[in-house]
Amino acid sequence: MFRQIxxxxxGFISLLIGMxxxxxxxxxxxxxxxxxxxxxPMEHNFRGMVDxxxxxxxxxxxxxxxxxxxxxxxxxxxxVEAEKKxxxxxxxxxxxxxxxxxxxxxxxxxxxxxxxxxxxxxxxFSHDQILSIDLMNPNKYKHLDSNYSLDAEINDxxxxxxxxxxxxxxxxxxxxxxxxxxxxxxAAPAAPGPTTSTATETKPADGGPTTNPTTENKQPS
Amino acid sequence: MMNLLIGGxxxxxxxxxxxxxxxxxxxxxxxxxxxxxxxxxxxWHGSLQSIADSLKLLLKENIVPSxxxxxxWSLAPFFVTVPVVMAFLTVPFSKTLIVRDLNVGILYVxxxxxxxxxxxxxxxxxxxxxxxxxxxxxxxAQIISYEVPLLLSIVLVVMEAGTLSxxxxxxxxEQGWYVLKPNLAFAFLIYLISSTAEVNRVPFDIPEAExxxxxxxxxxxxxxxFAMFFVAEYTNLVVVSAIATTLFLGGWQGPLLxxxxxxxxxxxxxxxLSMWVRWTLPRVRMDQMMTFAWKVLxxxxxxxLLVSGWWMVR
Amino acid sequence: MSDIxxxxxxxxxxxxxxxxxxxxPQHPSTHGVLYLELRLDGEIVKDCRPHxxxxxxxxxxxxxxxxxxxxxxxxxxLDYLASMNNNLGYALAVEKLLNVQVTERAQYIRxxxxxxxxxxxxxxxxxxxxxxxxAYATPMFYCFRDREIIVELFDELCGGRxxxxxxxxxxxxxxxxxxxxxxxxxxxxxxRQKLKEYNxxxxxxxxxxxxxxxxxxxxxxxxxxxxxxxxxxxxxxFKWDLRKDEPYMIYDRFKFDIxxxxxxxxxxxxxxxxxxxxxxxxxxxQAIGGLPAGxxxxxVNRVFKGPPGxxxxxxxxxxxxLGFYLVSDGGLKPYRNKIRSPSFSNLAVLPEMIRGLNxxxxxxxxxxxxxxxxxxxx
Numbered sequence: 001m002f003r004q005i006x007x008x009x010x011g012f013i014s015l016l017i018g019m020x021x022x023x024x025x026x027x028x029x030x031x032x033x034x035x036x037x038x039x040x041p042m043e044h045n046f047r048g049m050v051d052x053x054x055x056x057x058x059x060x061x062x063x064x065x066x067x068x069x070x071x072x073x074x075x076x077x078x079x080v081e082a083e084k085k086x087x088x089x090x091x092x093x094x095x096x097x098x099x100x101x102x103x104x105x106x107x108x109x110x111x112x113x114x115x116x117x118x119x120x121x122x123x124x125f126s127h128d129q130i131l132s133i134d135l136m137n138p139n140k141y142k143h144l145d146s147n148y149s150l151d152a153e154i155n156d157x158x159x160x161x162x163x164x165x166x167x168x169x170x171x172x173x174x175x176x177x178x179x180x181x182x183x184x185x186x187a188a189p190a191a192p193g194p195t196t197s198t199a200t201e202t203k204p205a206d207g208g209p210t211t212n213p214t215t216e217n218k219q220p221s
Numbered sequence: 222m223m224n225l226l227i228g229g230x231x232x233x234x235x236x237x238x239x240x241x242x243x244x245x246x247x248x249x250x251x252x253x254x255x256x257x258x259x260x261x262x263x264x265w266h267g268s269l270q271s272i273a274d275s276l277k278l279l280l281k282e283n284i285v286p287s288x289x290x291x292x293x294w295s296l297a298p299f300f301v302t303v304p305v306v307m308a309f310l311t312v313p314f315s316k317t318l319i320v321r322d323l324n325v326g327i328l329y330v331x332x333x334x335x336x337x338x339x340x341x342x343x344x345x346x347x348x349x350x351x352x353x354x355x356x357x358x359x360x361x362a363q364i365i366s367y368e369v370p371l372l373l374s375i376v377l378v379v380m381e382a383g384t385l386s387x388x389x390x391x392x393x394x395e396q397g398w399y400v401l402k403p404n405l406a407f408a409f410l411i412y413l414i415s416s417t418a419e420v421n422r423v424p425f426d427i428p429e430a431e432x433x434x435x436x437x438x439x440x441x442x443x444x445x446x447f448a449m450f451f452v453a454e455y456t457n458l459v460v461v462s463a464i465a466t467t468l469f470l471g472g473w474q475g476p477l478l479x480x481x482x483x484x485x486x487x488x489x490x491x492x493x494l495s496m497w498v499r500w501t502l503p504r505v506r507m508d509q510m511m512t513f514a515w516k517v518l519x520x521x522x523x524x525x526l527l528v529s530g531w532w533m534v535r
Numbered sequence: 536m537s538d539i540x541x542x543x544x545x546x547x548x549x550x551x552x553x554x555x556x557x558x559x560p561q562h563p564s565t566h567g568v569l570y571l572e573l574r575l576d577g578e579i580v581k582d583c584r585p586h587x588x589x590x591x592x593x594x595x596x597x598x599x600x601x602x603x604x605x606x607x608x609x610x611x612x613l614d615y616l617a618s619m620n621n622n623l624g625y626a627l628a629v630e631k632l633l634n635v636q637v638t639e640r641a642q643y644i645r646x647x648x649x650x651x652x653x654x655x656x657x658x659x660x661x662x663x664x665x666x667x668x669x670a671y672a673t674p675m676f677y678c679f680r681d682r683e684i685i686v687e688l689f690d691e692l693c694g695g696r697x698x699x700x701x702x703x704x705x706x707x708x709x710x711x712x713x714x715x716x717x718x719x720x721x722x723x724x725x726x727r728q729k730l731k732e733y734n735x736x737x738x739x740x741x742x743x744x745x746x747x748x749x750x751x752x753x754x755x756x757x758x759x760x761x762x763x764x765x766x767x768x769x770x771x772x773f774k775w776d777l778r779k780d781e782p783y784m785i786y787d788r789f790k791f792d793i794x795x796x797x798x799x800x801x802x803x804x805x806x807x808x809x810x811x812x813x814x815x816x817x818x819x820x821q822a823i824g825g826l827p828a829g830x831x832x833x834x835v836n837r838v839f840k841g842p843p844g845x846x847x848x849x850x851x852x853x854x855x856x857l858g859f860y861l862v863s864d865g866g867l868k869p870y871r872n873k874i875r876s877p878s879f880s881n882l883a884v885l886p887e888m889i890r891g892l893n894x895x896x897x898x899x900x901x902x903x904x905x906x907x908x909x910x911x912x913x
Contacts, residue, residue: 031256255676
């Protein structure tokens with residue numbers, strides 16, 4: 001009988017100890033922010049929506065080949081201008097529904113033209129608005145988030161440590177690489193590791209899904 | 222006559238304001254225990270959130286489940302709310318503020334609050350939903366089982382005070398609050414545990430548990446009827462805290478401030494204690510709950526009663 | 536078409552009926568879309584049959600049409616609460632196939648990140664278990680608050696908060712940021728304090744003990760015959776952890792214990808998970824103390840063909856043994872990629888555990904198995 005009473009007494013004390021923990025946490029400061037009045041600034045490497053700096057794109061098709069879900073579509077034409085063959089983008093769209101936000105396109109782009117911006121408060125009224133977002137348009141995300149500005153996103157992108165440090169583009173000065181490489185020095189020389197091998201001799205059809213992946217019929221015997 | 226009318230209307234007003242305040246208080250206390258902030262947008266720190274919620278509930282569509290027993294189903298919220306409001310008739314808010322000081326005050330309160338069981342059972346049966354019925358039956362079993370230790374603790378206080386009238390019990394505590402006496406402190410503890418079970422709050426909230434099957438007896442209610450269940454739960458909490466204050470904590474007595482303030486401070490203190498317990502402890506299983514009521518609480522309160530009685534007449 | 540059919544039975548003069556309830560795919564306490572068909576007699580569960588497949592996304596078929604690097608984001612979404620460990624398992628499998636050596640620094644970073652994700656995953660398991668028992672969200676919010684610190688570090692590393700795509704064939708994607716050293720050491724100190732709090736709030740709480748002790752007992756022989764792995768197997772008393780028994784990467788350099796339970800009830804499973812958090816913190820402490828300098832990734836061609844052959848690589852996920860069986864025929868894409876998920880076997884043993892228990896206990900046992908439907912259905 002006394003053992004039963006002791007069990008009940010000890011059980012009651014354990015409940016009181018638990019309540020003390022809760023009381024201590026009651027007086028601790030809150031860890032959440034009063035959203036939407038206060039917002040948390042996203043980290044430098046945050047993977048938001050896909051964005052593009054059109055003059056930097058060298059139309060190498062690496063992002064199309066590496067995208068696991070075929071969310072990017074690119075087509076180009078060749079013109080002759082001042083006795084030189086010049087490539088020009090005709091259409092570069094992004095399907096936000098298929099995209100899995102993995103960041104592989106950002107990582108593999110040799111000039112860091114395609115990158116992931118910091119947008120996360122996107123919402124659309126209809127499906128068509130996200131199925132083919134025109135990446136060449138500087139106001140592409142304005143109707144999804146009215147605070148969007150391409151220049152601000154390009155500036156934020158310079159602090160990214162993921163992906164390849166951009167080679168100095170022919171038109172721009174060599175300012176961008178210095179700012180991008182400093183926060184993580186061990187990363188910059190090592191990151192180009194996977195890309196130093198030659199890769200351009202493979203055909204797009206082998207490298208990954210360029211069209212609907214289910215139409216690929218590459219099963220070996 | 223006029224006194225009765227004014228008293229009744231002010232009690233109903235107090236209850237409505239109190240329920241809205243308590244909903245906000247519960248959300249704020251739970252938020253701060255969980256290291257977050259709770260409602261912040263409507264009004265200063267979300268104080269107008271309850272008004273927004275009530276407006277929303279008023280504007281909801283009144284859906285009657287098909288196959289429901291219409292009379293029983295519609296009357297159930299009233300059977301739950303009205304007895305709780307009527308229990309406020311004899312609660313002494315201060316030395317002079319009491320609607321009617323019946324000389325069987327505490328007996329009246331105990332019997333009126335037992336009618337709530339009918340309402341819950343009616344809600345469970347009338348919904349034509351096997352999960353609601355399960356929830357309703359469990360709740361009825363739970364409330365009836367925990368009435369026994371509750372009443373035994375109240376009997377101890379009545380023995381000590383010598384009167385059933387609520388004002389009389391408060392005045393008998395002029396020499397010292399009853400909670401300072403050891404046997405009555407034990408009865409206070411038993412009363413607190415039983416009253417938590419009466420009000421269907423954690424750790425005894427199996428009837429409205431979300432992670433069990435369904436959502437209990439008030440699954441099929443929307444709009445104002447659901448609001449009445451909600452209000453009834455919080456008002457029930459205030460009623461049992463008010464009774465605890467009157468019986469054990471000296472009612473409206475206190476040094477400097479007028480009686481009403483002390484009464485409200487004590488009642489809301491007990492309500493905050495109940496909320497603190499709610500957000501800490503996990504839920505007790507149904508059969509464990511019944512075992513606890515019949516095999517632990519009832520023998521202990523009977524033992525308490527016997528020992529106190531023997532001490533009083535020795 | 537189910538072989539769970541309600542039977543009428545006569546019990547003396549009282550004729551009672553058994554009935555079948557669906558704890559359907561949408562339910563607050565089945566973790567994910569799981570459909571449990573329960574045959575009840577009053578409140579006692581007589582039989583149970585889980586139906587899965589509501590989250591099937593053809594992951595293994597998709598793998599046959601993607602190159603090895605392209606499949607990495609898909610492994611994130613298997614057991615989405617322990618993304619880094621899935622990435623790691625797949626990267627190790629491909630490295631075994633290609634016979635690639637990983638740099639020292641990459642090994643250390645991989646260990647630290649994998650163990651941090653183990654801590655995060657166990658925290659969620661503990662928090663949601665407490666919520667299923669009725670401790671309305673308070674322990675869950677505490678666990679999520681602690682996990683938020685880990686997730687912030689991962690956000691800084693690779694940009695994702697749940698699906699990371701961080702491990703690469705040959706190493707990791709980015710190096711640790713400069714302040715990661717101090718950040719992780721502060722986190723270890725903070726978490727050790729908070730573990731004491733969890734013990735006070737939950738582990739020795741009288742109501743928690745009453746709800747979980749002797750509920751859902753899984754005997755050792757049953758567990759082994761059902762191929763149960765991970766904390767569930769260790770809670771039944773069988774000391775088996777791939778990090779110690781078949782060490783991969785550099786786990787043989789660290790000193791840590793394997794917590795083992797005694798009876799195999801739900802409390803033991805909870806306690807094993809809680810203890811594993813402290814053991815993981817020990818590993819992280821040792822790893823970050825001895826982090827060498829170097830490259831976070833070794834040179835691997837961006838486009839490579841896997842040599843013909845097959846490989847099976849298994850790693851210790853927070854939920855058990857995750858295995859990748861890769862068959863390559865010499866092309867750019869694998870011929871077959873079979874994933875052995877731990878939660879699949881852990882769920883299969885559920886009917887054995889809940890026969891004869893109340894419905895409330897069935898919910899508790901399901902919470903203690905800590906399954907993730909993304910892994911089961913792939």
